Amino acid sequence: MHCIETGNTAAATGVKLARTQVIAAYPITPQTPLTEKLSEFVAAGEMKAEYIPVESEHSALSVCIAASSAGARAFTATSANGLLYMHEQIHWAAGARLPIVMCVVNRGVGAPWSVWNDHQDSMSQRDTGWIHLHAASHQQIIDTVIQAFRIAETVRIPVMVCYDGYLLSHTYMPYEVPDQDKVDRFLAGSAPARLLDPSSPMNLNTVTLPNTRPDVRGDIAPAYMEIRHCLQQDLTRTTAVVEQADRDYRDLTGRGGHPLYECYRCEDAEFIAICLGSLSRQLRGVVDSLRSASVKTGVIALRLYRPFPAEQLVPELDKARGVLVFEKALSYGYEGPLFSELKAALYHGSRRPVLHNCIVGLGGRTITTADLHTALADFCVDPETVRKASPQWIGLAPLK
Amino acid sequence: MKNDKFAINISHSEPGPGDAGQTGSWRVERPVLDAAKCIPAKTGKESCFLCWMYCPDGVISRTIPPGFDFQYCKGCGICAEECPADAITMVRETESGDETTGC
């Protein structure tokens, strides 16, 4: 079905089509319309789910953690400070290996208050052990939400589906809604494990000692470090699961084909811009413009941010002369997190492109195409000089 | 909990006794029952069993006479304190003359 709706409605529709059983929600801008839409689906009987209107984001994820432990497909959504308020639970959900799906409608974090888009919120949850997927369009939002359940339940690791507040969440764009029977087929056989069951009692996530000790049968059980190592191993293997999910989804819907990152005019590009989310669409215009002036540029939108697909990205990047990382987040006191990671990934490559980092759009600061054009064009002209200014803030007002 | 590709380790404990080892080793004093005073022992009937009810660790059997699981009894003395017939006395382990400490 073809429709023109907001990004939040696209996400809600994906959650409905996935036949999510438990939804916990607490309002926060710009996520709110997503969970409002879900409450409407449930109230109207269009969706059979338990909708728990909790009293905080901390509780929202707590409901999902407990429901998922009991074997129910669980979903929540949040933004910015709501995500930060969940932080303890975000770690917990990953450590407990629960296949929860959460939409993070990216927004700048306080202080000072901002309701507008940047990526500081989800970036701050980078090291929690979740899978991070970024959608760059309305179509990707709905498709990614549906795929997220399959991915999460296959590897038993929670998934964050991130998309830009307002820029995607509140704008109306056309997209295709997959048929229910196709989604049912896509998710057939996928479900959270039912860990809480009186017929086979187990005590989940009790205090776990530094070193191994025998279980009730006398076998040595893995201890904290083995459990965490396993999370790391499984998370790194998730890349293949993301690719498989995208292939299967494409077979059913005809859409997909860029499971880890989306390249635009990169084949022969001498300079590549890379970013997360909807900014990539704006950068496509910049690339087209520079190409018409015979500057060979391309843009990559990273879809899978965790696990970080370094192995796949490096061959895309190391053939370029320069790589410019546009980021809506910063590791304060250093540089953009994605920039640091790409730099590290390229260290062992045979060729090392010149790398530059631009910080843009914090707290929703307008990102003009002209600014992006200037930044990329200047980099293409003299990358060695430009890179010395990393991280370069784009769009700062000239104040006295 | 396992499949071919994903190990998926989680911290899940299974029910079993003795997580803390043989907690009888914590005991400083042990309960000693005087069957001549114990109500169920005296009457030969299922009755009283306040020692069984009040035992925090569930290491007193509801039998005639009640028995103590010295492998796990922590020696708190609640049973002696609550016995309405004063049939239980707490005796220092070193003076009990019984080498079976259960540990």
Next chain:
Amino acid sequence: MNTVSKAIDLPIEELVHPGNRACSGCGLSLIYRTALKALGRDTILVVPPSCLTVLQGLYPIAATQLPCVNVTFASTAAAASGVQAALRAQGRQNTLVAAWAGDGGTSDIGIQALSGACERQENFIYICYDNEAYMNTGVQRSGTTPAGALTTTTPLVGKAQQRKNVARIVAAHDIPYVATCSASYPLDLYNKMARARTMTGIRYFHIHTPCPAGWGFDPRFTVKMGKLAVETGLFELYEIENGRFSLTGASKRLLDKERTPVEKYFSVQSRFKVLPREQVERIQQETDRRWNELKQTQS
């Protein structure tokens, strides 16, 4: 439902394994053992960090024979809501959800989630075992630590503030059932718990739970200490069912009896050793005043 009146009426089956990490003479062990007999095997437990986390055992062995999800400190009631939501979604309606938290986990860090769950009229039993301080971390003051008690964070002159009355705060949410119990009255506890098992909606238990190590008394006196709290009138056993308050058991009988002076309770616990004489007298006066009111409303 049959109520029990004697120890031999209690189910013989034990759902808690011995050899666990609870301290010798632990009041929590006693109520946990008794309550699980009333809740039965078809129950899923939700437990935040507390002494119960320790009692239940370190991975990979559990002292409890029921399924249990350990959750973060602030999230107990929300997690119980989540388990219940999953059970509803799966049609597993007969399985009971029971949350067990301490007084810190309930009256302090967990009160937001508890209040939210009460307001939503969730369907589970919430049990607060109140040993009147953060015992698991080494006896720090909590919202329910009584005035005058020495703790490691009220180390010299005792706690300056009154304890908060959590059962009454919860009752203000107009939930179907609120009960107070004491570790020293297992039959009363069993009866209330077994009856609550058959109800629906959110049911709150506040259980006074003596702690030998934290309160400073010999472990053999755990039961005696809880009884003293009730017999002095400092802790009342009651139920509030659909808004109707009634004293129960030993507290109900106390209406027609002379209460033990509160001094007796304070004098046998080292945590009250710096409680000034005048404050003991004030507490006695306040207790007398409260019981006069109770006599008027309950007789």
